[in-house]
Amino acid sequence: MSVIGECIVAFVFGSIVGLLVQRSRFCNTAALRDAMLFKTYRNTKPLLIAMMILTFGFTLFLTFGEGKAMHFDVGLNQVAGLFLFGIGMVLAGACTVSTWVKAGEGNVGAMWALLFTFIGMFLFSLLWTENFWPPASISMTGEPNLEALQFGFINARTLQDKFGVPAVIFGMVQVFLLGLIYRAIVKKEQAQQLEHDKAAAAHKVKLAAAA
Amino acid sequence: MTNFFKNTLDPMVALTLIAVLDIFLFLLVGAWTVGGGETMITGLVAQFFIGDELSRIPFWNLVFVPDAGYWKIYISLGMLFGAIVSAVLSKEFYLRFPRRLGEWVMITIGGLLMGFGIRLAFVCNVSTFFGLTPQMNLGGYLAISGILAGAWVGSWIYKKVLEG
Numbered sequence: 001m002s003v004i005g006e007c008i009v010a011f012v013f014g015s016i017v018g019l020l021v022q023r024s025r026f027c028n029t030a031a032l033r034d035a036m037l038f039k040t041y042r043n044t045k046p047l048l049i050a051m052m053i054l055t056f057g058f059t060l061f062l063t064f065g066e067g068k069a070m071h072f073d074v075g076l077n078q079v080a081g082l083f084l085f086g087i088g089m090v091l092a093g094a095c096t097v098s099t100w101v102k103a104g105e106g107n108v109g110a111m112w113a114l115l116f117t118f119i120g121m122f123l124f125s126l127l128w129t130e131n132f133w134p135p136a137s138i139s140m141t142g143e144p145n146l147e148a149l150q151f152g153f154i155n156a157r158t159l160q161d162k163f164g165v166p167a168v169i170f171g172m173v174q175v176f177l178l179g180l181i182y183r184a185i186v187k188k189e190q191a192q193q194l195e196h197d198k199a200a201a202a203h204k205v206k207l208a209a210a211a
Numbered sequence: 212m213t214n215f216f217k218n219t220l221d222p223m224v225a226l227t228l229i230a231v232l233d234i235f236l237f238l239l240v241g242a243w244t245v246g247g248g249e250t251m252i253t254g255l256v257a258q259f260f261i262g263d264e265l266s267r268i269p270f271w272n273l274v275f276v277p278d279a280g281y282w283k284i285y286i287s288l289g290m291l292f293g294a295i296v297s298a299v300l301s302k303e304f305y306l307r308f309p310r311r312l313g314e315w316v317m318i319t320i321g322g323l324l325m326g327f328g329i330r331l332a333f334v335c336n337v338s339t340f341f342g343l344t345p346q347m348n349l350g351g352y353l354a355i356s357g358i359l360a361g362a363w364v365g366s367w368i369y370k371k372v373l374e375g
Binding site for chain 2: 058121138
């Protein structure tokens with residue numbers, strides 16, 4: 001696909017996502033924060049459903065060598081980076097998606113978060129000169145590089161090539177595990193509802209007795 | 212259709228649609244991602260202000276060479292555009308400002324940590340949940356363990372600030 005074609009596809013995709021996220025108030029930050037802080041799962045459940053659909057879709061196409069998988073070596077920098085990101089998104093009250101969407105709603109706080117995301121990236125680019133870690137993609141080999149705390153490149157397709165089992169089979173195992181998490185959340189919600197109903201009923205009895 | 216801009220859309224419906232579209236995007240250019248586009252925007256803005264001086268910083272030579280034709284930029288711009296259209300049609304567009312100084316401080320620190328974290332990890336939350344993990348990339352599981360721990364620490368700080 002031509003460069004302009006790629007950019008148009010990306011823009012159309014982004015626009016639809018912006019519309020859907022704005023209308024549904026979905027927030028990735030809330031999906032994690034609310035589950036931990038308030039034990040509510042309005043955003044957690046749709047995130048899990050999306051991950052199940054994507055796991056099946058991606059691994060199915062990877063089985064046949066289709067699709068453009070992300071290809072770079074991974075290592076401890078993913079843990080450290082997303083740890084900082086996780087703190088940041090809760091403090092800012094928005095993740096990468098909701099900063100753009102909320103900025104589009106006229107939320108100046110989100111625009112401010114976006115501005116400082118850019119500044120944070122620029123600061124990192126300055127610091128990178130000091131130790132060149134994590135390594136640039138041009139120096140990645142796909143093999144573990146323990147000196148640089150990198151474990152190489154592994155995904156559903158490399159598993160297929162290594163074990164001779166279709167990638168989609170691994171995908172279905174992951175879909176099943178995500179489904180178990182989903183089921184645990186639904187059970188927890190049912191228990192919460194039951195407790196709520198009990199408390200409401202007890203309150204009614206108390207009111208009736210008082211009358 | 213008028214109801215679409217009046218009622219809140221069920222996030223389950225929204226995310227199902229996004230997931231299906233993301234599979235098509237994966238086949239055409241690559242899975243949904245935001246951090247890479249944001250990095251490129253950072254580079255382009257920095258280049259606009261300091262010009263060729265930017266190429267003296269190795270990162271912008273070796274990792275991200277500023278390029279306005281990088282498709283990931285347009286996902287971000289699209290999300291902004293889609294949200295503006297949606298907010299205007301739903302009559303939900305208006306300027307909102309953080310009220311307290313504490314909020315400004317938290318957003319500033321949060322933004323810096325997000326930007327720094329994305330670059331350190333090579334990925335953002337979107338790539339983690341909607342790209343790497345569904346491709347069963349080892350990096351996805353590493354990133355999820357990081358973001359869960361980070362969100363937990365962030366929630367703890369958030370709670371302290373709310374209570375304090």
